[in-house]
Amino acid sequence: MTNERRWADTSGLPPAPDATAKPVTLAHVARLAGVSENTVSRVIRDKGSIAPETRQRVNAAIEQLGYVPNRAAGSLASSSSLIIGVILPSLSNIVFPEVLRGINAGLSATPYRPMIGVTDYDLDIEHQLIASLLAWQPAAIITTGFDHTVGARRMLENSRVRVAELMDIDNAPIDLAVGLSHHEAGRAMAHHLVQRGYCNIAYVGHDWTADRRAHARYVGLCEGLAETGLSLVAECRTDQASSTLEGRKTLSNLLSGGVHIDAVAFSNDDMAVGGFMHCLAVNIAVPEELALIGFNGLEIGQVLPKPLTTVLSNRFAIGKTAVELLLAGVQRPDETVKIDTGFSIVEGATA
Amino acid sequence: MTNERRWADTSGLPPAPDATAKPVTLAHVARLAGVSENTVSRVIRDKGSIAPETRQRVNAAIEQLGYVPNRAAGSLASSSSLIIGVILPSLSNIVFPEVLRGINAGLSATPYRPMIGVTDYDLDIEHQLIASLLAWQPAAIITTGFDHTVGARRMLENSRVRVAELMDIDNAPIDLAVGLSHHEAGRAMAHHLVQRGYCNIAYVGHDWTADRRAHARYVGLCEGLAETGLSLVAECRTDQASSTLEGRKTLSNLLSGGVHIDAVAFSNDDMAVGGFMHCLAVNIAVPEELALIGFNGLEIGQVLPKPLTTVLSNRFAIGKTAVELLLAGVQRPDETVKIDTGFSIVEGATA
């Protein structure tokens, strides 16, 4: 059963002859094909058994009339829609457009469409968005992380739509989680630095209240260091969201502390790139005087005069995998599933 | 009439007590409030006149039951939905997520939700997406540019949904265009370079067949130079999509031509950043030996050791403005409208 067959594209190129006049409905197609509406519906949805000859006649009629099914009617009748609700924390950070790109890629050969909402990292907004998306009776809701308001969690649990929680797999999902262990990623950063011979390691971070995953990496980092008998020699955290500017300022802050530091682990690449710029500005040799490691594997880090050493998170794969698994089963399975899309150290030139 | 009132949020925080049992419908609310369904509907949509006392009673019932309207039913009955179809050429290029961010910002206080599709710069895919989005009877369709297949254009014209064509205003829109004159932007680049004293100006570009706006800027650039009695001394264009890598390669190509060049105008910032990297690699002093100018004003350009001189396109504003204008009038106005969101030269350190 190929995608081509499953999602037979009924809205093909021959366009509706005149959409103003009277929208073409199933009834028109049925009349022209000489069958009942229901049969047309079954042909379109590829459901039940249909005589090849009938199918062909119906498809011809669809084509001839340029019929485009009314999704609202379909949704109402079946109390479920071909909508995938997608809730993202932000669109400013390139990470989430990439997840969205993955989601879109997974959806593009299907009749499902993503309907999106952006929370700005606010759980109350997420709650409202969930309510508002649920009003469309979507096939699935995709959101990020495991933090939700009590009400939001209940709405998701009670509704029988499928739910994917992306980015993270360090907790118990409602239905499906796709992402990576940020705790493990943090540990890996520690081990990478230690292996490279750095032992005066510091941390530069951004606001954790919104970004729980950054915190998980921090914890993993500390744990990884502890495993080799080390611990952070210094750390500095801004209470702002991450950005190159904050990274630059926060590193500057950290270094003014006077502690001897030979490597800095950043909460993410934006911060690390900012840190790199600070080094450039005050003439600190990277990595000879100070090594830097980021997290995410953004393009921007790889475009620096020295490519940033970082940890690649597979954002595109997270989105795509989530969609594929969600569409594989319409029913929510009995047990929750976690999918690890992994991460990998990008050996740049800064650590 | 504030937004608060207009889009009275009926899906507030008190969540549906138990979404599994039996979804709460208008009828339930109506019974509890002791009015007809239609009155509840009118309260929710703030339509027609309602006695203050009734309104209050209905709102209380809505709250008590945690009623969330079924959008599919509403769409079917009114043959129009609270969906805004958004068609973007790409999500890889940060430019379009920023437009989407603007769209989302304009929509966030309304009950409208964006439903998205990505064309990968393919007009046939755009055509299919338009058909597929039109199946939802959206309130509006937002797409980019003026290039559409004949069929797509007809579908948009015939449907009475509002249509916004973003990014460009150099052509006649179907309904509404929001963007900037890429032709003028190209001219401005020329004048900027000339004013700075450069007179051996070359062009480095990417594929025009998908990106018509890059071509418009090129034409404007040439025209701008002509106005000062100059013309391009060299040019080099890749047949690939724009990227830092292509920018780097193409500049290298250009310079191997042997022509004396003192400034290069790039088709966009991605290409320009790549060019900058080439200069760094082969030790060309920027801007002393070679000046560089890009287009878009991306963050990445501003993070370079020397901030890139470029032309800022107001992507966020384009998206936000488009949505605001679309929602201002549900009916398509008699005459088409073009909104110029303008551009501005970012005086970096590279030209």
Added chain:
DNA sequence: CCGTGCAATCTCAGCGCTAACATAGCTTTC
């Protein structure tokens, strides 16, 4: 004191589709 106009509400017929069941004509099975 009756007609007129308006505010506030109700009634009712769908919107276009799908689920569930019914049916008709076959082919098996024993």
Added chain:
DNA sequence: GAAAGCTATGTTAGCGCTGAGATTGCACGG
């Protein structure tokens, strides 16, 4: 060869909401 089990189709009753057109009651002018 009758019961049972297909396959291919038709019939019917909504899904939950909104639009259009009643209908009611009340304030007001003449």
